[in-house]
Amino acid sequence: MDKYLCTLALLGFGNVGRAFARLLLAKRDELHRRYGLTCRVVGIATGRHGAAIDPEGIDLERALALAEKGGSLAKLATSPQPGSGIAFVQECRADVLVETTPVDYQTGQPAVDFLRTALNLGMHAITANKGPVVHAYRQLSELAQAHGRRFYFESAVMDGAPIFSLWREALPGARLLSFRGILNSTTNLILTLMEEGRSFEDALARAQSIGVAETDPSGDIQGWDAAVKVAALATVLMDAPLKPDQVDRKGIERLTAEEVEAARIQGRRWKLICRAAKEGDALRASVCPELIGADDPLYNIMGTSSAVTFHADVLSGLTIVESDPGPETTAYGLLADLLHAVGGAPA
Secondary structure (H helix, E strand, O other): OOOOEEEEEEEOOOHHHHHHHHHHHHHHHHHHHHHOOEEEEEEEEOOOOOEEEOOOOOOHHHHHHHHHOOOOHHHHOOOOOOOOHHHHHHHHOOOEEEEOOOOOOOOOOOHHHHHHHHHHOOOEEEEOOHHHHHHHHHHHHHHHHHOOOOEEOHHHOOOOOOOHHHHHHHOOOOOEEEEEEEOOHHHHHHHHHHHOOOOHHHHHHHHHHOOOOOOOOHHHHOOHHHHHHHHHHHHHHOOOOOOHHHOEEOOOOOOOHHHHHHHHHOOEEEEEEEEEEEEOOEEEEEEEEEEEEOOOOOOOOOOOOEEEEEEEOOOOOEEEEEOOOOHHHHHHHHHHHHHHHHOOOOO
């Protein structure tokens, strides 16, 4: 692949996909100046706005305008509409697939097949999707290695915060023994709003109104999103393959405003705590609401912020905090992965 021209296929063009496109536009001159890299998007596929494939390059500003107005991206295509996501990947033949389709907690599909197809075609595969990391990490990593390509997924946990790349690049020889943190922004915001006096229902409605919570918020409030993130961290960083249904899980849907207020009066807070720890050859993992005091490093993690503390055999405690992330920070994680994959940053 020519280092100076990198062709991209964007599979998924929701909030994160569009934020990534805007970031490519904003960083275009900097990428060329600092890394000698020119990125050309040759394909965009969406669930609701059609698809566009143009080997000569798609006008990202026009694509963004069309998607945000609810128009069809087919207007930008010079090739026939692909019949499926797999066909889109095959027909784009880009250097890199950037996948941001919705997560499937139970199987990781169809994202796993999208990424597998890309790697088999000799493309780097980058995703913000937790599902493939949990359900096919080893398979996709080995496939990437066999083809001399990269499978990266920095944005799958804690948006753009350097979690996976930190362990991959900056902590050689360290062995992760346990971690504990707040990994779900939606529930943390709901608990923050409840502490301010709102009911659970009002707090959830507010989270939905600003786009933090989905129309169907069950994946967040029942702890599934957090459980998938615990499984992803354990699978990749602890070499302990773990599925979401193997994580002891309890959500926040039964917490009442009275319980939150009682905790506040006591100087304590409810938080949805994610944890995993190795105990001999066994791994224990859980997601559960816990009462914590002001001496806890997670006590002041409020709103949509998140944090995780790692304990390794050579580090007694290393905490990463991400303040108020959004689609833009997730998009940065994708960009960082892109640069690592194509040689713009250390691999």
